[in-house]
Amino acid sequence: MKKILTIAGSDSSGGAGIQADIKTAEAFGVYSASVLTAVTAQNTLGVSMVKVFDGEFIKEQFYKVTTDFQIDAIKIGMLANCEVIETVKEFIKYQKIPIVLDPVSISRAGSKLLEDDAIESLKGLFPYVSLITPNRYEAKLLFDLKDTSLESISKINAPCKVLVKNIEPSSNFSKDVLITGEKIESFEDVMVIGSNTHGTGCSYSTALACSLAENISLSQAVKKSKKFIGKAISNAPDFGKGNGPINHKKGF
Numbered sequence: 535m536k537k538i539l540t541i542a543g544s545d546s547s548g549g550a551g552i553q554a555d556i557k558t559a560e561a562f563g564v565y566s567a568s569v570l571t572a573v574t575a576q577n578t579l580g581v582s583m584v585k586v587f588d589g590e591f592i593k594e595q596f597y598k599v600t601t602d603f604q605i606d607a608i609k610i611g612m613l614a615n616c617e618v619i620e621t622v623k624e625f626i627k628y629q630k631i632p633i634v635l636d637p638v639s640i641s642r643a644g645s646k647l648l649e650d651d652a653i654e655s656l657k658g659l660f661p662y663v664s665l666i667t668p669n670r671y672e673a674k675l676l677f678d679l680k681d682t683s684l685e686s687i688s689k690i691n692a693p694c695k696v697l698v699k700n701i702e703p704s705s706n707f708s709k710d711v712l713i714t715g716e717k718i719e720s721f722e723d724v725m726v727i728g729s730n731t732h733g734t735g736c737s738y739s740t741a742l743a744c745s746l747a748e749n750i751s752l753s754q755a756v757k758k759s760k761k762f763i764g765k766a767i768s769n770a771p772d773f774g775k776g777n778g779p780i781n782h783k784k785g786f
C-alpha cells in the first residue's frame with residue numbers, strides 16, 4: 535500500500551485541512567500519516583480561533599513517523615507562521631519523494647491561515663517541492679503578477695512546477711494551468727456549479743500527492759485529481775450554514 539504524509543492543520547468541522555486530506559487518501563486507497571501544524575476552531579462559516587504548534591513538537595512528529603516506515607509522497611497545507619515553515623523546510627530538504635505544497639493563506643470563508651510576514655518564508659520552500667497548487671489570487675500574490683489573466687500566469691517563473699487552479703472562472707469550464715518550466719498545459723472540465731466547496735484546495739493537493747505516490751505522470755495525476763474534485767463537489771451532502779463540505783466517498 536502506498537503511503538503519504540500530510541503536513542497540515544485541523545479543521546474542527548471536518549471539511550478541510552487534515553480531515554479532508556485523510557478522507558481524500560482513503561478514497562484513493564492510499565494510507566495517510568499526519569503531522570499537525572495547528573488546530574483551528576471553525577465551521578463552514580469561518581475560523582474563530584487558531585492554536586499553532588511549536589517547531590519542537592512538529593519536529594518530533596516528523597521523527598516518529600519517519601523512523602517507523604517509509605512514505606511515498608508528501609502533501610503540505612496550512613503552515614500558519616515562519617517557525618512552522620522553517621521547521622518544515624529543514625525536514626523536506628532531505629526528502630527525495632514527490633512533495634505537493636498547497637500555499638494556503640486564506641480559507642474559502644475568508645479566514646487568515648498564514649501570518650502576513652510568512653509569505654516570503656513560504657516562498658523559500660518552493661525549491662524543495664515538486665509542485666505548488668495556488669489559486670489565481672495566491673498565484674498573483676506569490677509571483678507579483680500584475681493581474682490574474684492567462685497571459686500573466688503563463689509568465690510565472692518558479693523553482694518548482696506550478697498548477698494554477700480555476701483561471702478564467704466566468705466560462706462554463708473550470709480551467710487549471712500547469713507550468714513546468716518546459717511547457718504550459720491546460721486542463722479543462724465542465725464547471726461544477728455548487729457552493730459546497732469547503733476543503734476543495736486541501737483535497738485537490740492531497741489527491742495529487744496520492745496520484746504521484748502511485749507513480750503516475752503529473753499530467754495524468756492532474757486529470758485524475760481534477761475529475762475527483764468535480765465529482766465530489768457535485769455529490770456534496772449539502773449541509774452547514776456556509777460553503778459545505780464535498781463528498782470524498784463519491785469522487786470516483
Ligand code: PXL
Nearest residue numbers: 543544545550551612641735
Ligand atoms: O483550504 C485551506 C485550509 C487549510 N487548512 C485548514 C483549513 C483550510 C480552510 O478552511 O481550515 C486547517
